[in-house]
Amino acid sequence: MVARTELARFLRERRALLRPDAVGLPPGGPRRTPGLRREEVAELANMSVDYYVRLEQARGPHPSARILDALTAALRLDAAERLHLFRLAGASPTPPAGPVRRVRPYVSALLHRMPEAAAVVTDAGYDVIGWNPLAAALLGDLRAHPNLARRRFLGEAPIASSAYEEFGAVAVSRLRAAAVRYPRDRRLGSLLAELHAGSEEFRQIWASDPVRSPGHRVKTIDHPSAGRLRLNCDVLAVPDDDQQVVFVTADPGSRTARAFKALA
Template sequence: MARQELARFLRERRDEMGPADVGLPAGPRRRTPGLRREEVARLAHMSVDYYTRLEQARGPHPSPRILEALTEALRLSPAERTHLFRLAEASPTPPAGPVRQVRPYVVNLLRRIPEAAAVVTDASYDVIDFNPLADALLGDLRQEPNLARRRFLGLNGYESSSAEEFGHIAVARLRAAADRYPRDEPIARLLAELRASSTEFTEIWNTNPVRAPGHRTKTITHPQLGPLRLNCDVLAIPDDDQQVVFITADPGSPTARALRHLTAKV
């Protein structure tokens, strides 16, 4: 039964995807929707015959290496990856690393909220996308995109009333990322740098903090705008282990006017 369920899952997932989803040219007009078997096989670096037997429930139990290749080829989310391993009656191996690409609908969301600063962070607190207001408000995010480095190495460029609280939130998230992605070299390098450069980071790490992001209000002192009272709200994207952070001001407040002025300049 599990073999048939695995075959059905692969067929349904292949039918849901198109060439553009995996970076392939559309080519001649297709008679049926979805990717072709030979396209999936090529993306997964396996023979067409082997992949066809998997879809027809005639193949052997795929190895974890094969399942990882199918995860990549079919662009499976973490939840879908776990489901694939379960159907194959295999134990999921730790993911190689966090998702560091932003889905198009999230990118569009950032652009549709002009009076809110918005950033997308991955599991290591790297800012992987942002809107112009966020860049103007938080400083040059391209030069230093990691929020944990900015916090613990003094790279923010402004003071914040919630710096201590955010330090605990950042460490809690980084500890979780280290557990989920033990083979990810960028995360390992980040943690080594923070331990070597910040006594505060090491002290908080050793307390094993349990903190979750949510709605918070904080005051930052911006180099040009002065004190700003900001609301921070977090939208989780669990499929990609990412977060969207929206930074707004109370309507009609001096901070709202300052953000509107900043928006006009970007």
């Protein structure tokens, strides 16, 4: 009974934190309490209102994994909250449907607080899902060619780099891990099939099963307009969303730092 009570409390607390406009619903008139109404959560989760009400009142049956996944989506839970929901329900977590492909507002704001650094956010499949202006000037058209693995192995919008070989192993290591975590994600599956079909190098690195972790690296690239640039690359993990923020900086007073100012 304790677990059901804790599950009910968690659902009520999460519901109270959500605004209708944050989940694509109209305001729906004055509200006596903050957050979504129970019937709105039930609608978003594609379940009956009665069933959801019983869950919030600790009277319902143990919800299935399918129900818990529906509640995860309806209540906009992140990875840690989703895991907590499954634990409260006494269920084994199913693999997430796919990588998180939205950038949290505080992460997006961070990109623009460092005007002298190029910064991008990548999801678990190496899609660039957020960037600042200097990153766009440095890396080219990120809207047309947003995936760094495609750029690396398939030659999309390439920039010559001294660290391309090393990045190949890092990228494959991360993509192999993503394939295990998100086996049902069609977008990721399509990317991996494309890379296997289009790159012998990718197939060879994949077969070697490399283990790499992000960290500080120094790279030299040949930029089409700024020339040769020496870059410092540092990665900040966003573990709740399985994302990485990559910061690219130049040594103070260097020719690369002056080129950054011109690019910006």
